[in-house]
Amino acid sequence: MATAAPSCRLTVRVIPRAARPGIEGMRAGALLVRLGSAPVDGAANAELIDTLADALDIPRRQVALVTGSTGRTKCVHIDGLTEVAALQRLGVSS
Numbered sequence: 529m530a531t532a533a534p535s536c537r538l539t540v541r542v543i544p545r546a547a548r549p550g551i552e553g554m555r556a557g558a559l560l561v562r563l564g565s566a567p568v569d570g571a572a573n574a575e576l577i578d579t580l581a582d583a584l585d586i587p588r589r590q591v592a593l594v595t596g597s598t599g600r601t602k603c604v605h606i607d608g609l610t611e612v613a614a615l616q617r618l619g620v621s622s
């Protein structure tokens with residue numbers, strides 16, 4: 529019997545149009561990510577996925593936006609990593 533591949537979901541709070549984009553750490557139970565893009569035509573969501581994939585050193589296809597496409601609080605699904613491993617790679621603690 530095969531075991532399921534690791535995956536996790538993270539709650540992310542984004543700040544679009546930030547002067548200094550980057551991952552800020554955990555705030556109120558959510559990963560805080562500052563994005564340079566404006567929330568227009570999905571640009572901020574695309575930048576969020578790119579930012580997380582780059583920081584986690586995984587392919588972009590392993591990061592998916594689950595909920596929150598039009599809000600600042602989002603849920604992101606990450607394939608191939610547990611929550612603990614993902615947070616370690618991001619340099620934050622839960």
